[in-house]
Amino acid sequence: MVMEIQNPNPLSVTSEIETLAKTVYFQLDANTLVEQTLTRKLGEVSDTGALCIQTGKFTGRSPKDKFIVKDDFTRDTIDWGEVNIPISTATFERLLEKMSLHIKDKEVWVRHCYAGADPNFQMNVTVINTSPWANLFCHHLFLRPSQTDLKSYLQEWVILQVPEFLADPETDGTRQENFTVVDFTKKMILIGGSAYTGEMKKGIFSVLNFLLPHVHKVLPMHCSANEGLDGDLALFFGLSGTGKTTLSADANRKLIGDDEHGWAENVVFNFEGGCYAKCIDLSAQKEPQIFAAIKHPTILENVCFYSNTNEVDYANASLTENTRAAYPIYHIDNAKEISIGEIPKNIFFLTCDAFGVLPPISKLTTGQAMYHFLSGYTAKVAGTEVGINEPQSTFSACFGRVFLPAHPTKYAELLGKKLEAHPEVNVWLVNTGWTAGAYGTGKRISLRYTRAMVEAALNGKLTGQTYQTHPTFGVLIPQACPNVPTEVLNPRSTWQDKIAYDLQAQKLAHLFVKNFEQYKDAASAAIKNASPKTSTVSI
Known part of the structure; x- marks a missing residue:
C-alpha cells in the first residue's frame, strides 16, 4: 500500500524538503518501489525478476568529486589531501539550499534505515531520493528497522540524493557538475549530478570510518x-x-x-543489510550464490539484454565494466540472520x-x-x-x-x-x-x-x-x-x-x-x- 503524506513526522525529513516537495512517499515496501519504477518507465524487468535500471552518465563513484566540510570539528581530525578534499560550510549551505529548491513540486522518496548490525554501534540514516529505484537500493543495502523500531526512530544522519541537480563549478565550489559533500557537523551527505547508487553506500561507510574509531575504538x-x-x-x-x-x-x-x-572489543558486525556485487561475466557456474540472488526485487545496474529478450547478457560491458547487483542479504541462502560474529x-x-x-x-x-x-x-x-x-x-x-x-x-x-x-x-x-x-x-x-x-x-x-x-x-x-x-x-x-x-x-x-x-x-x-x-x- 502506498503511503503518501504531505507533512510527515518532522524527524523523518528536513522541514524544507517536507514543505517544498509535491508528494513524499515514506517507507514504501520493495514491491511498491519496483512497481513505481516500472510505471514511470525508469526500468525494466529481467527474465529472473530483477529490476534493471541505468544510472546514466556515471556508472561508478567519482572520488575526485567527493568533499568534506572543513570546520572547527574536522579541521584537525581529517587527513586532508587528494583523498579528503575540503569544502567550506558556506558552499555546503548554498548547495543544500539550491538542491532543496530544485525538488520544489516534485516527488521524493524518504526512508528510515540504519547502519551497523550491533545495537551498541548503530547509526540511524534517513535517505531522501528523487527516484523510487534509488530508494529501493537503500532498502536493500542499509539495515531495515522493524515497525516497532520505527515508532521510536530518531533522525541522526540524512542523505539527500538529487541526481537531476547539477552544480555550477564556478559559483558552487565544486570540480564539476556532480558532487558528494559530507558535513560531519550537520550530519548530512549531499549527492548531486550522479545517480550512481554506490555514492550513498560509500558515503555512509566513510562516515563510519571516521566516527567509529574516534568515538568507540571500533x-x-x-x-x-x-x-x-x-x-x-x-x-x-x-x-x-x-x-x-x-x-x-x-x-x-x-x-x-x-x-x-x-x-569492536568482542564482536565483528556487518554495517549493511545487503550486498552490492559486481556482476560482469557472472554465471551460475562461477558464482552460484550471487547468480541465484538476482531475482525480484534485486536491482541490476547498467546491464544489457541479449537482443530482443529480457535475458541479461552479463558479458556485455558496453555501458560499463562496473555492472552491479544490489540485493538484500537474505537473498543469500546461508546468510546469517543477525549479521554479527565473534x-x-x-x-x-x-x-x-x-x-x-x-x-x-x-x-x-x-x-x-x-x-x-x-x-x-x-x-x-x-x-x-x-x-x-x-x-x-x-x-x-x-x-x-x-x-x-x-x-x-x-x-x-x-x-x-x-x-x-x-x-x-x-x-x-x-x-x-x-x-x-x-x-x-x-x-x-x-x-x-x-x-x-x-x-x-x-x-x-x-x-x-x-x-x-x-x-x-x-x-x-x-x-x-x-x-x-x-x-x-x-x-x-x-x-x-x-x-x-x-x-x-x-x-x-x-x-x-x-x-x-x-x-x-x-x-x-x-x-x-x-x-x-x-x-x-x-x-
Missing part, C-alpha cells in the same frame, strides 16, 4: 566475512579483482556480510600479484599484517597495447584508501592493537594472481588450489606445518598443504629462471618501499621493521 573494515559451523569467523580483505567475493562465498559457511564490517579466527589479505612474486599463501606476523594492511597491494595488467605485458602495481591503504577520513596509520595501529589483544588470530597473505612467471609468461594460480589453501587455513591444517621464510618479503611459507602440490607453495620454485625471479622480487619490493614512504614518518617501529628487504637492482 576498527572499520572494507572486507567480507563468513562464519563456520563452530562459529569461527573469517575476514577477507582485497581490492577489486582479487577474489574477495569468490572466496568468501562458501556454501559451507554462513555469510556475515560481503563488504563493510566493524571490529572475534575472527582467520584474516585473509587477498592480492592478485601479476608480478608472479608473492606466495600463493603465507602467514604474517603482527608487524607484517599492519604493513600489508597499510600497503593494500594488488596488481593489474597495464594497458591494452599489443606486446605490452608489464604489470602495474596498485596500492590502496587498508584496502580502501578513498574511504578513510583519518590518516591510514591510525587504522593500521588499531588493527595491530586488536591482533596484540588476540594473538590467536591468524593473518594470511593470499596471492590469487600469477605464478611460474609474471603476467604474459606465467600462469594464473589455479582457483582450485587457492580454495584448498584457504580451506586448509580455516580448518587449522596449516597450523602444524613447517614454514620457510621468504628471503625478500619475510613472510612465512608453509612447506605442505592438503590438495596442493608442494612445488606450487614456493613461488621461486615455479620459475624456470630463478635469477629472473629474484630480480622480479626485488622490483616488487622496491615498489612496496616507494609506496610506503608516504606513511614512514607516522608508522610505528613494528610496521617499519616489516618492510621487505631491498638491494641495489635495476628497475
Whole structure:
C-alpha cells in the first residue's frame, strides 16, 4: 500500500524538503518501489525478476568529486589531501539550499534505515531520493528497522540524493557538475549530478570510518566475512579483482556480510543489510550464490539484454565494466540472520600479484599484517597495447584508501592493537594472481588450489606445518598443504629462471618501499621493521 503524506513526522525529513516537495512517499515496501519504477518507465524487468535500471552518465563513484566540510570539528581530525578534499560550510549551505529548491513540486522518496548490525554501534540514516529505484537500493543495502523500531526512530544522519541537480563549478565550489559533500557537523551527505547508487553506500561507510574509531575504538573494515559451523569467523580483505567475493562465498559457511564490517572489543558486525556485487561475466557456474540472488526485487545496474529478450547478457560491458547487483542479504541462502560474529579466527589479505612474486599463501606476523594492511597491494595488467605485458602495481591503504577520513596509520595501529589483544588470530597473505612467471609468461594460480589453501587455513591444517621464510618479503611459507602440490607453495620454485625471479622480487619490493614512504614518518617501529628487504637492482 502506498503511503503518501504531505507533512510527515518532522524527524523523518528536513522541514524544507517536507514543505517544498509535491508528494513524499515514506517507507514504501520493495514491491511498491519496483512497481513505481516500472510505471514511470525508469526500468525494466529481467527474465529472473530483477529490476534493471541505468544510472546514466556515471556508472561508478567519482572520488575526485567527493568533499568534506572543513570546520572547527574536522579541521584537525581529517587527513586532508587528494583523498579528503575540503569544502567550506558556506558552499555546503548554498548547495543544500539550491538542491532543496530544485525538488520544489516534485516527488521524493524518504526512508528510515540504519547502519551497523550491533545495537551498541548503530547509526540511524534517513535517505531522501528523487527516484523510487534509488530508494529501493537503500532498502536493500542499509539495515531495515522493524515497525516497532520505527515508532521510536530518531533522525541522526540524512542523505539527500538529487541526481537531476547539477552544480555550477564556478559559483558552487565544486570540480564539476556532480558532487558528494559530507558535513560531519550537520550530519548530512549531499549527492548531486550522479545517480550512481554506490555514492550513498560509500558515503555512509566513510562516515563510519571516521566516527567509529574516534568515538568507540571500533576498527572499520572494507572486507567480507563468513562464519563456520563452530562459529569461527573469517575476514577477507582485497581490492577489486582479487577474489574477495569468490572466496568468501562458501556454501559451507554462513555469510556475515560481503563488504563493510566493524571490529569492536568482542564482536565483528556487518554495517549493511545487503550486498552490492559486481556482476560482469557472472554465471551460475562461477558464482552460484550471487547468480541465484538476482531475482525480484534485486536491482541490476547498467546491464544489457541479449537482443530482443529480457535475458541479461552479463558479458556485455558496453555501458560499463562496473555492472552491479544490489540485493538484500537474505537473498543469500546461508546468510546469517543477525549479521554479527565473534572475534575472527582467520584474516585473509587477498592480492592478485601479476608480478608472479608473492606466495600463493603465507602467514604474517603482527608487524607484517599492519604493513600489508597499510600497503593494500594488488596488481593489474597495464594497458591494452599489443606486446605490452608489464604489470602495474596498485596500492590502496587498508584496502580502501578513498574511504578513510583519518590518516591510514591510525587504522593500521588499531588493527595491530586488536591482533596484540588476540594473538590467536591468524593473518594470511593470499596471492590469487600469477605464478611460474609474471603476467604474459606465467600462469594464473589455479582457483582450485587457492580454495584448498584457504580451506586448509580455516580448518587449522596449516597450523602444524613447517614454514620457510621468504628471503625478500619475510613472510612465512608453509612447506605442505592438503590438495596442493608442494612445488606450487614456493613461488621461486615455479620459475624456470630463478635469477629472473629474484630480480622480479626485488622490483616488487622496491615498489612496496616507494609506496610506503608516504606513511614512514607516522608508522610505528613494528610496521617499519616489516618492510621487505631491498638491494641495489635495476628497475
